Each structure stands twice: as C-alpha cells, then as structure tokens.
Amino acid sequence: MPNIKEIAKLAGVSVSTVSRVLNNHKYVNEQKRAKVLQIIEEHNYVQNSNAVHLSTGKTKVLGVTLPMVNNQYYSTILEGIAAEAAHHDYKLMVCQTNNSLEHERSILQLLANKKIDGLIMFSRANSCDTLTEYAEYGPIITCEANDTTTVSSVHIDHYQTFLIGMEYLIQKGHRRIGYCLGRKNSFNSQHRKRAYEEKLRSVGMTPAPEWAFEDCVTIQDGMEVASKLMQLENRPTAMIVSCNHIAAGLYKEASRLGLNIPQDIAIIGCDDQPIGELLEITTVSSSSNRMGRYAFEMLHERIVNQGKVWEKEEQVLLPVLVERNST
C-alpha cells in the first residue's frame, strides 16, 4: 500500500500536487492531474484518514450519546441525525451511556481528544458544569433543555406537552389522573411533573403519591405499572405517560388484567413511536426525526464556523395532540 510520496514519485510530480489532486484543488495542470489519477488507480492507492485528521485537525465524525440504543424514541432521533449526517458526509460515533456518569464522561473526552468534531447528547447524566467545561473543546448540542449559558439545545417543550395532555384529559372529565415518567431527576421529567401538578391543582385536585410512577424506561416497566394500578383502592381514571412504548406496556397489561380502555382507564402518551400508532394510543407528539435533523444542523453550523462566537440557542419543538382510541 503506497503512500502519497510514492505516488508523487511514480507520477513524476511533488506530493503537493498529488495532495491537490486528491482534494480537488483547481490550478492543477490537466495532464498532471490525469497522470496522478492514473497512477493512483494502478497502484490502488488509498488515503490514510488518520494522517488527514492529524494534519487538518478535523475528523468529520460526530459523537452521539444516548442512554440505550434499543429504544424507538432514541433511534428515531438517531435516524434524523443519520440522514442529515450522510447528506453532509459526516460519520456518526454512537455511544450508549446507560446513564453512567463515567461512561458519558469518556465520550465527552473524545471531544478533547479530537476524535470527534462535535457531540450531540440525547440525554445527559453529568452536571451542567461538566458540560460547559467540555464545550470548550468543541461544539455540543443537547436534545434536552439544559441550564448552561453556552451549550445550545433542541428540545421538545415537555412542560407544554404534559400541559396539553392534562388539559385534554381534564376536558374529557378526568380528575383522578396519574402519571408515568422516565428518569426521575432528568430535566425532562421535572418539567413534565411541574405541568402535571399545576394542572391537577388548577381543578382542585391534590396529586396523590400512589398515582405517581417514576423511572419507567422499558415496556416491561409499563406493564408493572398496570399491575400496581390494579392494587390501588382509589385507582386513577386516566394516566399520562412520557413515552409511547411505556404507554403500550401499560395498555396491554391493563387490558390483560381486565380493564377496558378507555372506559376503565384512559391512557395518553407523549411521543411519536410507531408502537403508539399501532395500538392506537392517543398521544401528544413531536417529531423525533425532525429533532434529530435540527440537532445535526445546529451542530454542523457550529463546526463549520468554529471561529465565530456563538450565542446559546434553544430550538423548541411544539407538540401536537393526536387523538386516537385510548382516551
């Protein structure tokens, strides 16, 4: 496997000229360009990317952190990013963090190591301070709201999402409303919870602890909520659930245990996963794919214009109620 030097020698030109041909610079004599191309072809020359990376200081690779790969919500965002990335010839380093602080930090470190040009974080375990610290090494975009003064984000308005869901349930006559949330301490969950409580109080109800389910992440978790609901004396008449797949678990298990939906219990979800559509679950939805695309665009802008001073920017996606048959 020859390198650029050998190609230069064989073509009877300098390495700079080969480099120019490789990078499609103009101002190269057509004869020479052709000759270089021919030699490259004949000798199966391929560029060593690592040398290019070292020399240019860029890799055209973006990092993406997400708690788990095998989750429709995240993989839909990922698909949005992947589509845009492919379009701009960027590769994606996809890193599952399992919400581990250390693991996530090791990804942030890739930015410092120049292994990636930028980072998109779907979810975040480390503190805003840590985030700010690493943002000095390269652009970061979060797909959640964050409290830093420098790190931009694109996110769904989770407060609005729950507000819309709650208003809808209340207008349907529900008063005993429960909820399922994901990671208890995430920004997303906190905003959702606040909307839930405010709205419930606004109709004179006091949020009951036994109607609150947190740390629901998998379909299985949704199913367990159903079992727990069955044991309640004062069961809620409606549940607002942060993700469609959890809503799906709740839906199916509640049905199996004999509850009629929506008569005995109404269920409303909060994203746009196919499983929600399949089971015809009402949802307050935003486009995860679109979120991914925006995230890429914001990151890309910042990578291309590294010199510019970037203000913090927040792209907020507004949710829309999609009424189906579970409410």
Added chain:
Amino acid sequence: MPNIKEIAKLAGVSVSTVSRVLNNHKYVNEQKRAKVLQIIEEHNYVQNSNAVHLSTGKTKVLGVTLPMVNNQYYSTILEGIAAEAAHHDYKLMVCQTNNSLEHERSILQLLANKKIDGLIMFSRANSCDTLTEYAEYGPIITCEANDTTTVSSVHIDHYQTFLIGMEYLIQKGHRRIGYCLGRKNSFNSQHRKRAYEEKLRSVGMTPAPEWAFEDCVTIQDGMEVASKLMQLENRPTAMIVSCNHIAAGLYKEASRLGLNIPQDIAIIGCDDQPIGELLEITTVSSSSNRMGRYAFEMLHERIVNQGKVWEKEEQVLLPVLVERNST
C-alpha cells in the same frame, strides 16, 4: 493546549518518558512518573487521538452497517455489540446504508482508509466479490450468511427458522400458508423461502403466488399485507412472517379489518422483538443480542491477532419456538 513535547520539557524528561507514562508502561521511575502526571494535570494536557491513530495504525473504532437505525431487530443486535464494545473500550461508528450500494461501499472504504479497525455488517447490499476485496484491508464479520471463502459470519439459521415455523403450522393443521419476507434478494430471504416451499410441497401443497409477500420492511408494510389478504378469494389460514414488527402490523390491521386471530388467520413471527411479546405473537426466536455479542467477539479476536491466518468461520444460532397466542 500543550502537546507531549511541551509536557516533556516542563517535566524535565524526554517525550518517550511522557509517552510511557501515558501508556502505563512499567520501567518508569516513580518520581518522574509522578512529576509528569502532575504537569499533565496542571496544564490540562490531553492526548491527540489522531496522532496516536496515525502512529499506531489503529483507531479502536469499529464500523457497523445496518439498513436502518430505527428498527428493533437491528437495534437489538446493535445493543449486543455496544455492550461488548464498551467492555473492551472500542467505539462504534454506526452507519445507516438504506441498502444503497454506493453508501455501503463508502463504509467499506473506511476500512481501507484506516478510519476503523474492523467492520460488522448486519445486512449487505454489495456482492461477495466486493466484500472479499475489502476484507483485505481489515477484518469483516457479517450477521448474515455469505458466500465468500474468507469473510466469517454469525447468523441465524433462517432455513431452520422457517422450517420450524412451517412444521408447527402444519402440525396445527394449516395447509394454506402464506409468507412475508424482507428484502427479496437477500440471502436470508432466499433461505427462508426455500424452507417455506419445500415444507409446503412436502404436504402436497403448491405455493401460491398470491400468498407470497416480499419487500416487507416496516410495520406499515405488515398492515398493507393485511389489506391485500382481505381481498383474496382463497385466503391463507396462516402467515409466517420474517419479523415481529411486520407480524405486529399484520396482526393489528387484520384484527381491525375484522379477522379473528388465530381462528381466521394464524400468525407466526421470526425474531425476538419486544413488540411480538407485547402482542403475544408466536415466534421462532433467536437472541439478536447474543448475535451482536458473538459478532463483536469474532471481530475482536481477528483484530487482536491480525498476524494470524484466519479460516472462515460460521457461527450459527439455532432458533427456538416460542408459542404464544397468535397461532
């Protein structure tokens, strides 16, 4: 941001000593090691990965190609790989190919470019010849059977899978059996189809073209199959479906259109997606997660022992029937 040279100067040692400290080599005076570490700390030194990559010829990055990220079957394999990769400190470059020849080829090219140390292909669009050609640049593992003489694979025995499914349906008394397959020309599909036809003929039936559905990839595709089935005069009494999410689409839409399952039509799927479990769809399952783990292990062995001559190896996962309520 200082480099290794400046750290060396500040610590009063040579760059080699700093390098040794960085790479945890033994035979470094404890005093000097401590001093170097201190200077590194004080000056926020971070290694430039690209220089390391160039120098060592390795990146500790693995490529993964899959047709689409947003598919439970693939993301479950991916999760298996991700778990093992994290354990061995490898990063994953995840590339969506959309089954495009060119796009997939551009990923194979990463191997030649030394941007990745090895490649796992969940699915493959390019020819076996192309595969063989690129395998000279670095190890490749496919998660499908392949006809090369050098590229190893770990795959589900799709022939057996369909055979088991067909035997089960036949034993249940079904004779008019139809199928849904994914990409028409993939290896997987061909094996499945062969099992289907052989088994059906073995009970004296002739495969009917109108019972055959190909290029089913999404839930939506499954739903469309249901509509088409409704229009048949001589509708099959059972369907064997290559993926659970397609089976799920078929299941729900068929129900919605008034068919009782399994009385009017039995449905059997062929993997271990959560949606199949949720809808209680009978399936012939293999562990996709395990497949991912094997794939990583095989690839890792080959990367670590690059010198060794590797024979082609095929890890075959045997499927198991999981009986549920759709048959």
Added chain:
DNA sequence: CTGTTAGCGCATTCAG
C-alpha cells in the same frame, strides 16, 4: 530505566 531519533502520511504555507 531513559533519551535520541526516525518515522506515521498528509496538508499547507511560501517562493518561484
């Protein structure tokens, strides 16, 4: 145990 030195392969001024 340590330092010197020669690459790794390419991009990019700077002259011409």
Added chain:
DNA sequence: CTGAATGCGCTAACAG
C-alpha cells in the same frame, strides 16, 4: 500552476 520544506502529535526501535 508547482515544488520544497515544515509541521501535525505521538510511538517505538535503538542505543546507552
């Protein structure tokens, strides 16, 4: 339009 020379930051063989 072209080439020589320098640098990117680190590893590793080699000599001591």
